[in-house]
Amino acid sequence: MEEAEPKGARAWVGWKGAAVLGVVGALVAGGVAVTAIGGEEKPAPRAVAGAPGSAAALAAMQARARANPRDAAVWAELGAALTARGLRAADTLYYPKAEAALRHSLTVRTAERGNFRALVAMAELAHARGNFAAAKRAAEVVQMQAPNEWATYPLLIDTYGRMGDAKAAARTAEELMEKRGGAAALGWTAQTYRDKGWREDAAVLATEAVIAAGGGPEKAEQLRRAGELAWERGDLAEALGYYDASLSIERGQGATVAGRARVLAALGRTAEAAKTYKTALALTPRPEYSLELGELMEATTGNGSAQYDVARAEVAWNARQGVRGDLVLGRLESDHGDADTAVELLREEFSRHPGAEVADALGWALHRTGDDEAALEYARRAVKEGARNALFLYHRGEIERALGEYGAARRHLEEALRVHPAFSPLWAPRARTSLDRLGEPPEGGPRNVWGYRPKARKTEPRGQETRGTAPAAPRKRR
Structure with missing residues (x-):
């Protein structure tokens, strides 16, 4: 049964859609100055002394906390700022310092006595470390006790999605829209x-979020999010416009620079894409960006091993600061290392966070070890979640091809390339090659268009066959 649509935000979509997209198209194309940084090795820093999140601001907060050891609110503010700084710069050394500050705050004043800000910050820290189950538990406690702590809502929307609970994510987003509204609610x-x-x-709601956003960081963030949605749809020009508009406001956003690099790679501007990835890594050295750069290098030069080693080193370093990197490491090992290790890592990650991303990665790792029957179960789950992700569809198609389910394989490989013809510089060409090898469906249509292999029919003893009877059609999957 199809899930009922939520009532609040989707009412914004409809007659306003074309007008909103037109307004934001003008904003991206001409209303915001665009600064291209793809060829720069390192952009000039934008932080100024005393600005929120700057080194000077953090030093001032630390001095204030030391001067007020019994002020729980000051220590909670310091812990939240340290987490935000670490997240923005992908510098996980900030996380143990943030944890120490927050634990001190909760010692001075417990959550039961109303220190909800420290508990929210603990949830934010757990989320930054990739411990989404812990983030969910802490945020749910705060939401029950202090429903007007709005910072819990984005945390819960994202963690519910990563835990595979789309209904809870949608319900929380509706509550945020109805009670709070604004650009952040629209974006989530x-x-x-x-x-x-x-x-x-x-896409329409994302453009509403851009229009509703104030200046500075909020506008830059909503432009980045709109760029990600455009990228996933394969709208490369639109995605590039959003990313460039975001970077014209805040040049130091590594996630935005990495998004721009993906678009450049898809456009065939591979040398510029490689430089832009290096800029992103200089700003925010995330292992997933090193993995993407390695795959770009493998697609263009045949060898991305140096970047894969960098990604492994980054995961290992982050693990020492309490950050879980099993998903990105599992993906890396599936395709560029030890697939058995990948299965082990991803099974554990799936037990904690059974969302679509982990299901897809685990299914693909199982495929790489040759266990295609088990792989298909996870690949189906990943695609069933709802998001039309070209990589997920490609993985499912390849698994079905390995199982001899050629009709379903052809359908999913075609859909992957229709959703996003250039979803990866390494894997999109392989999807086309696999589709070419499958060839055209046989006359009369492909067998097994339902996406599974029907069980073999029982045969009558020789000489007792029922003649002139067509086999029953396979039952359609629910």
Whole structure:
């Protein structure tokens, strides 16, 4: 049964859609000055002394905390700022310092006595470390006790999605929209629509979020999120426009620079894409960016091993600061290392966070070890979640091809390339090659268009066959 649509935010989508997209198209194309940084090795820093999140601001907060050891609110503010600084710069050394500050705050004043800000910051820290189950538990406690702590809502929307609970994510987004509204609520609701596969509706809400956003960081963030949605739809020009508009406001956003690099690679501007990835890594050295750069290098030069080693080193370093990197490491080992190790890592990650991303990665790792029957179960789960992700569809198609389910394989490989013809510089060409090898469906249509292999029919003893009777059609999957 199809899930009922939520009432609040989707009412914004409809007659306003074309007008909103037109307004933001003008904003991206001409209303915001665009600064291209793809060829720069390192952009000039934008932080100024005393600005929020700057080194000077953090030093001032630390001095204030030392001068007020019994002020729980000051220590909670310090812990939240340290987490934000570490997240922005992908510098995980900030996380143990943040944890120490927050634990001190909760010692001075417990959550039961109303220190909800420290508990929210603990949830934010757990989320930054990739411990989404712990983030969910802490945020749910705060939401029950202090429903007006709005910082819990984005945390819960994202963690519910990563835990595979799309209904809870949508419900929380609706509550945020109804009670709070604004650009952040629109942006997070757009993400839940994207996760359901409502791509056009998500795009309209994302553009609403851009228009509703104030200046500075909020505008830059909503432009980045709109760029990600455009990228996933394969709208390369639109995605590049959003990313460039975001970078014209805040040049130091590593996630935005990495998004720009993906678009450049898809456009065939590979040398510029490689430089832009290096810029992103200089700003925020995340292992997933090293993995993407390695695959770009492998696609263009035949060898990305140096970047894969960098990604492994980054995961190992982050692990020492309490950050879980099993998902990115599992993906890396599946394709560029030890697939058995990948299965072990991803099974453990799936036990903690059974969302679509981990299901897809685990299914692909099982495929790489040759266990295609088990792989298909996870690949189906990943695609079933709703989001039309080209990589997930490609993985499912390849697994079905390995199992001899050629009709289903052809259908999913075609859909992957239709959703995003250049979803990866390494894997999109391989999807086309696999599709070419499958060839055209046989006359009369492909067998097994339902996406599974029907069980073999029982045969009558020789000489007792029922003549002139066509085999029953396979039952359609629910």
